Amino acid sequence: xxxxxxxxxxxxxxxxxxxxQQQNQHRSAILWFTGLSGAGKSTLAHAVEQELFLxxxxxxxxxxxxxxxxxxxxxxxxxxxxxxxxxxxxELAKLMLEAGLITLxxxxxxxxxxxxxxxxxxxxxxxxxxxxxCDLSTCEQRxxxxxxxxxxxxxxxxxxxISSPYQPPEQAELIVDTGRDSLEECVQQVLHLLRQRGIxxxxxxxx
Amino acid sequence: xxxxxxxxxxxxxxxxxxxxQQQNQHRSAILWFTGLSGAGKSTLAHAVEQELFLxxxxxxxxxxxxxxxxxxxxxxxxxxxxxxxxxxxxELAKLMLEAGLITLxxxxxxxxxxxxxxxxxxxxxxxxxxxxxCDLSTCEQRxxxxxxxxxxxxxxxxxxxISSPYQPPEQAELIVDTGRDSLEECVQQVLHLLRQRGIxxxxxxxx
Numbered sequence: 360x361x362x363x364x365x366x367x368x369x370x371x372x373x374x375x376x377x378x379x380q381q382q383n384q385h386r387s388a389i390l391w392f393t394g395l396s397g398a399g400k401s402t403l404a405h406a407v408e409q410e411l412f413l414x415x416x417x418x419x420x421x422x423x424x425x426x427x428x429x430x431x432x433x434x435x436x437x438x439x440x441x442x443x444x445x446x447x448x449x450e451l452a453k454l455m456l457e458a459g460l461i462t463l464x465x466x467x468x469x470x471x472x473x474x475x476x477x478x479x480x481x482x483x484x485x486x487x488x489x490x491x492x493c494d495l496s497t498c499e500q501r502x503x504x505x506x507x508x509x510x511x512x513x514x515x516x517x518x519x520x521i522s523s524p525y526q527p528p529e530q531a532e533l534i535v536d537t538g539r540d541s542l543e544e545c546v547q548q549v550l551h552l553l554r555q556r557g558i559x560x561x562x563x564x565x566x
Numbered sequence: 567x568x569x570x571x572x573x574x575x576x577x578x579x580x581x582x583x584x585x586x587q588q589q590n591q592h593r594s595a596i597l598w599f600t601g602l603s604g605a606g607k608s609t610l611a612h613a614v615e616q617e618l619f620l621x622x623x624x625x626x627x628x629x630x631x632x633x634x635x636x637x638x639x640x641x642x643x644x645x646x647x648x649x650x651x652x653x654x655x656x657e658l659a660k661l662m663l664e665a666g667l668i669t670l671x672x673x674x675x676x677x678x679x680x681x682x683x684x685x686x687x688x689x690x691x692x693x694x695x696x697x698x699x700c701d702l703s704t705c706e707q708r709x710x711x712x713x714x715x716x717x718x719x720x721x722x723x724x725x726x727x728i729s730s731p732y733q734p735p736e737q738a739e740l741i742v743d744t745g746r747d748s749l750e751e752c753v754q755q756v757l758h759l760l761r762q763r764g765i766x767x768x769x770x771x772x773x
Contacts, residue, residue: 373612374619382619405580412581412589417624419665430657433650443640450637451658458626460665 379459383417386558387485389452390463390549391477393528394491395520396506397498399537399545400465403491406542407549411461416559418461421448426466436517442473449477456485461558469525484556489549490531493538495520586666590624593765594692596659597670597756598684600735601698602727603713604705606744606752607672610698613749614756618668623766625668628655633673643724649680656684663692668765676732691763696756697738700745702727 380386390407392400401422411418427434431447434440445468455462468474478486498520499507510518517523528534533552535545553559587593597614599607608629618625634641638654641647652675662669675681685693705727706714717725724730735741740759742752760766 374615374625378619379624382622382624408581412585415589417586417589417666418581419661421661425661425664429660430654447637447654450639451661453636454626454628454632454658455662455665457632458662458665458667459624 376457376459383459385416385461385560387456387459388461388553388556388558389456389477389481389486390461390553391452391468391474391486391488392463392465392491393468393474393488393531394537395493395495395498395525396467396518397501397503398491398493399542400467400491403489403535403537403542403545403549404463404465406546408461408463410546410550411559414559416461417459418463419455420463420465421451421455422465426451438517441470445473445477449480452477453480456481461553467519467525469519469523471526471528474528487533487552487556488528488531490528490534491537491545492527492534493536497538583664583666590666592623592668592767594663594666595668595760595763595765596663596684596688596693597668597760598659598675598681598693598695599670599672599698600675600681600695600738601744602700602702602705602732603674603725604708604710605698605700606749607674607698610742610744610749610752610756611670611672613753615668615670617753617757618766621766623668624666625670626662627670627672628658628662629672633658645724648677652680652684656687659684660687663688668760674726674732676726676730678733678735681735694740694759694763695735695738697735697741698744698752699734699741700743704745 392404394400404420408418408420431444434444448464452462452464509515510521519525535548537545599611601607611627615625615627638651641651655671659669659671716722717728726732742755744752
């Protein structure tokens, strides 16, 4: 930090995360959604965000749509690139955590080691892993983007669930059955956890 | 999941930048501070942020301290790495812009082409380039981090102003004379511009 001793007025001012949290009237946190393609991670994250917003919270969703074409546009899907992709997303989420936002990340993030790396970047209370559990067959039946069909035809290499493994979380803070329960039920489960953990307050007004 | 019985509810909800701006009661924007090492970019950005915070605005400062050791920890100072550094910072700032934050970036960003790249990522009204103008001799005299001394001794390669060029902005939205004016004066000039451009409101209460 540049701090010229010659000018006492040129000192560093710092707005801390704590101050931002006070301003926002809620804690910041990282909600790390993981699960197969088609399990509903991004949909759930956006639906949770909508509820948070309506309650006056500050949040942001990071998903393939806004990260893969921008910050990570230079990365492919090799193991190394996938690792780097998750690393950047983790660092990005950490900055947004500092900025006072409830940061929701919605990426397959199939490997335990990478999710652990993301978790290790922040304090234990700041990282909430949410496993969107949904049978491969259900995801494949939905096949919203037609990706499973392509993967089965061999047109996509290293496709999670087909030609690349998914390692289910063993210590997720929350498991939501996105293949069984309605979106609304899943949203309520996430909000309940956020209240339990003191990230948001109240039962009617989330923040 | 008994397929899309509840599928109609599994649609994407989206909280837009416009909604966030309404919630925050100010526009979001990128304030891109550029200038020599020691010109006071980071100090000024943090001081502006303090004023914004006290007025109830949402903002965040990106600088070497929180980016170089994290998101860009894998990058060095070669031309290619510097370009990639600025590219990532630009993408990061763009996401924070979407998140409704007044995003202040404080990096030397010596090359016009890279600043132009950052500018091109967003709409013209969203990018405010602020040139922190300060003589090399003043920066070198301050030498807060002892970097100029090291650079003069040849211990740092490609050091801007010594062994690598700095290309001053030709169309900066604002020039602040950080080598001449007090921090408070510079802060007021930035806030004045933000009010002029309708990013923040009022004259007493910034937001």
